[in-house]
Amino acid sequence: ARCVALISGGGTNLQALIDAQRDGLPFTIRAVISNEPQAHGLVRAREAGIATRVLSHRGFPSRKEYDQALARLIDEFRPAIVLLAGFMRILTPGFVAHYRGRLLNIHPSLLPELRGLHTHRRALESGAGVHGASVHFVTDELDGGPVIVQARVPILPDDQPETLAARVLEKEHVIYPLAVRWLAESRLSLGDDGLPRLDGQI
């Protein structure tokens, strides 16, 4: 399956997807698009021989116009699947609708807990014993789309946001390629009822 990945930063999830593709998982990242020119993920993409594009959001008069330009750029690569991999922008309903059922995101919390930013700090502050990451279909609700797969990690007594983040990231790198694989194999879909469907054994 043809994929386009959207990033804003370091791109360790992108790297995990690139590695999974190299290991023979049934998807190909055709392009990596960043809204940030300095995103290190662009370097990772280039090193893997993947096309890169930068579309800065700065200078666009509205979110809607940026998202329309972004969708045009994405669609040049005719992807079956669009992957948010640390893409730090809220997307408009029109954009989300255009990619319904083929737009995935990875979020560093056990959704529906801790939507939004600074999840590791907030997990520590909450006093919870567990934290984790979720892959979900993107819908209009920020970090609110149906969850496909989650991974849990313990919160340890000496944890700082950084140590906890590192433990969660390791798991992100396992579950994101897995979910993309299911979608690429057409085993996973988003039903008309808004619920995810997964056929066969995990």
Ligand code: GRF
């Ligand atoms: C990850 O924690 C991801 O869950 C969140 O943003 C971070 C991106 O990290 N959406 P990276 O750029 O993939 O290293």
